[in-house]
Amino acid sequence: MSPPTSSAMTNSASKQTSTFSSNIHQQQQHQSGQQYSENVSYTLSNVPETFYVTPVTELEKLDDWKYPSVFNKLRHEQIDTVEEENVEWRLKDRMKTVSVALVMCLHIGVDPPDITKTNPCSKLECWIDPFSMTPRRAIETIAIELQRQYERWQSKARYKSSLDPTQEDIKKLCLTLRRNAKDERILFHYNGHGVPRPTSNGEIWVFNKNFTQYIPLSLYDLQKWMGSPSIYVFDCSNAAIIVNLFVKFAEQIGKEFEEARRTTPNAPCPPLATNDILLAACSEQELLPMNAELPADLFTSCLTTPIKIALRWYVLQKNISRLNPTITLEMIDKIPGTVTDRKSMLGELNWIFTAVTDTIAWNSLPKELFQRLFRQDLLVASLFRNFLLAERIMRSYGCHVVSRPELPPMFEHTLWNAWDMALDLCLKQLPSVLKQLEAGVREPQYEPNSFFADQLTAFQVWLGENTLLYQNDKMINPEQLPIVLQVLLSQSHRLRALDLLAKFLDLGSWAVNLALSVGIFPYVLRLLQATSDDLRRYLVFIWAKILALDKSCQGDIIREKGHDYFIQTLTDVRALAAFDLTCLVDNNSAGQEALLSLISRSFDLLNTPSIQLVSSLSSNSFSTSCSDHDLFLWLTLFLAQCWKKNSNACEKAILSGAPDHLQQQLLNSDSAEVRAASAYAFGTYLSTQEYSEKRIEQNRNIATILLTSIYDCSPIVRKEVLVALYYFMNLFPVQIINSINGMISNGQA
Known part of the structure; x- marks a missing residue:
């Protein structure tokens, strides 16, 4: 016997999410009488003058006018969506550069034979004058300084310097680094200011052991020694020729591996060098700048x-x-x-x-x-x-810098x-x-x-001007969005940045997807550790938008104990905090276990209704105000998801008097959504139970409660009641069949 299709309030809730958090205040202000009279006025304005229509004042005298309107809430309106660009914001292969090779071919005091330097000429290397000390000490000092500069970006990497090296030195260095790095990335930084330019055959230059000759080093050999993934920095004249030949050699190496696998099918296939990254100081036939007011390693200075x-x-x-x-x-x-x-x-x-x-x-x-x-x-x-x-x-x-991939x-x-x-x-x-x-x-x-304040103002103008949001019926990406995320790091601008970010996310799922792709996630995750009360309403709203779009964030929040933040905000940003907590336990066992202690507190909140909260935000900001109905809806859905397929949570629910609380809502709430959520919660509770003599009477009582709502005026409530009763029938099929047979034999059916 297959279960009937459940409307599963969580699915319904996710559909409401895009409009719930942003439009809830509009729903509360959308009076049915006003809407009806507006519709009548619109109708009258389109009726030809020859027709006679009953005036609105006369209609108001009819009994029908006194009945409440239905299907006039915003949730019944069609939601128009725009085409979205689906970008996977999570990095599938996060990588780290774990090893760095610093190859310095300077040969201080000896100019390369193919370059005629100007007089005066640039001479600083890593902001050090190499002629202020002995050549050997100078190159060692320069290498130490270059390593220090790189360590600012990656302090834990393994650094190895090779000073005026031979071909064998380079081979040994690269093979050692690749063996230690395994599948992680290696950086190869080449300074060729003391050797000839790279050749058209794809060769860079090193030295022989006696320093009497320049020895060519093939890029083909370098690739095989380095392996992949790797990133190369070439600070030398004519550097682009290396980039142009790199792909050719990479494809050649790839073909050789394919041929080798034909003879040895089980041989592992190494990563292809075609995905490696290259940065080059200049194009083909270009020389590096020699301006005496600039460092000789101008390209490296820009990078480090x-x-x-x-x-x-x-x-x-x-x-x-x-x-x-x-x-x-x-x-x-x-x-x-x-x-x-x-x-x-x-x-x-x-x-x-x-x-x-x-x-x-x-x-x-x-x-x-x-x-x-x-x-x-x-x-x-x-x-x-x-x-x-x-x-x-x-x-x-x-000079025209070159990169691969090309930018x-x-x-x-x-x-x-x-x-x-x-x-x-x-x-x-x-x-x-x-x-x-x-x-x-x-x-x-x-x-x-004033840079960040000015950019936030520009972003605010963009949000406020509808003409800037669309172009050719497509949403325009805001130029300042990455800057807004950077501002989240600043306490002085953080509140304003969060307000603007919340307004942006309120534009729809495309905006949430865009913010995630630019890197919002680690910023707002870190802010869950913040203690400022001023940030609460913004962060809860932002996370509601993110969780509504991507439930994969559940694990990150639970792991960082971010759920504690939402528990703390239940007292002020109530409905949105409850929504966030519901998302965290939705089909997530780790979230259920982390939030078990919240079950009893949820029932306390359900029993202490409050007046409608009034948001303290400015009038032009988004609203986080909510009614008791909104809070009860999401708390009930939280409970339903918390004990779904979780027997420990069910035990805790019984101790907290769950059936009595839900019965009150199911029978007495004037909100169809709250009644449906209560029926859904009964259904998830029953679906988690196993047959037990101890629970027969208890579950019978639940079934009796559900039967009282089988004729509820709302179809969504009736549907959830039927689904819940189906789970009850699955628990006690024999008893129910016997009862039905007994009723038939007694003529009661």
Whole structure:
């Protein structure tokens, strides 16, 4: 005997979710009489003048007018949806760069034979003058500094330096790193400033043991030693030729492995190098810049010290009108703070830079490529953010950076203007800040940058203008969304950012999907540990939107004990908190076990109705107010899902007097949804039970309660009652059949 199709209030609830949290206040204000009179007025306005229609005032005298209206709530209206771009926001293969090879071919004091350097010429490597010390000590110091710069992005990686190496040194280094890294990513950083340019055959240069010859190293061999996945950085002239030949060699290696597998079918297939990442300093036939005011490793400086080189480049520009033109290169080296301290002057610039480059990439790249390059690996994401700066700076000196995968040009994006303004506002205050430092002030005062406040205002304008939301009947992605997520890290702007983010998510599931794809999840998950009461209504609302779209977040929230946050908010943001908790236990055994203790408290809340809560938010904000009906609905659904297929929860429900509480709602609630939820809760309770003599009388009482609602005026209630009775029949089939036979024999049926 197969069970009848249940409307399963949770399914019904999920359909309501898109409108429930955002429109509940509209439902409460949508008076039936007003709607009816509006409809009548509309009808009258379209009736020809020759027809006679009974005036509304006369209609009001009829008895029918006094009966309550039905089917006029917003839930009965059709929900118009827009076409959505389904983007898998969770990274299927999160990866980490665990090993870094730093190959420095500098040969300090000896210029390559195929390059004629200018005089004066750039000489700094990793901001170190190699001619200020002995060549050997210089290259060791440079390698240590480069490692320190990379460690800022990935401190736990295994770093190995190879200084002016031979071919055998490179082979040994790569094989060792791959053996230790296994299937994780390796970074290969090549500085070829002291050797000839790469050849058209796909060769870079190293040295022989005696330092008397340049020895070519084939990219084909390098790929085989490195394995995959890998990322390569080539800081040398003519670097793009390596990128162009990389795919050719990768395909050749792939074919060789395929042929080898034919002879040895069980041989493991290694990852293909065609998915490796390459960053190159310049195009074919281009030489690296030799400007004496710049470091010799300009490309590396952009990748590893972006703020320092960005400030230097900005000050060197002659065609830019600055607020304070007296700033010198010596002054910018004295900007206080560290890049990791967002409250410092230097840290604020780094924070803005991260937001700008993230946003430029998100608005310019396909979503899948953005996820791969900017969300999969912390080190790779940092390199690609800085690569966008390298594109801008290197181009100004005649070099065109190259990458694989190939990226569209982003050096002219309008957000670079906002970045320039942030730099200018910082440099304008620099003389005053330096004077304070000279006077012995440990923490000099300065005016924080207005960048984030300005971008939030732009996002607010976008939300408020309907003309900006649509183009050709399609929703337009807001340019500032990645910046809004960055602002969540700031206590000073967090409340405003959460308010705007909540309004954005209220636009529909496409907005939630978009926010998840840009990386909202770890931000709002971390905020569940926040203790500020001001954030509660926003976070509960945001999580309601996320959980309604993607239930896979259940495990993350339970693992981080985020459910405790929703339990705490049951006293103020009531219905939405109950909805979030319902989502956490929906077909989730871990959530059920974590929230068992909430069952008795739920019944306490059901027994203490309150007046309708009035939201303290501003009038132009979303509403989290709710009625008792909304709270009772979601608490009842929470209970239903909590004890579904969970015998421990059923035992706790009996101890808490569940049947009596649900009976009151089923028989007395004037909300059809609450009555249906109560019937559904009885159904999930009965479906979890096993036959037991001890429970016969108890379950009979439940069946009796259900039978009293078999003729309920609402079809959804009747349907849930029938489903619940079906589960009761499954528990006691023999007894029920005997009872029916007895009734038939006695002539009662």
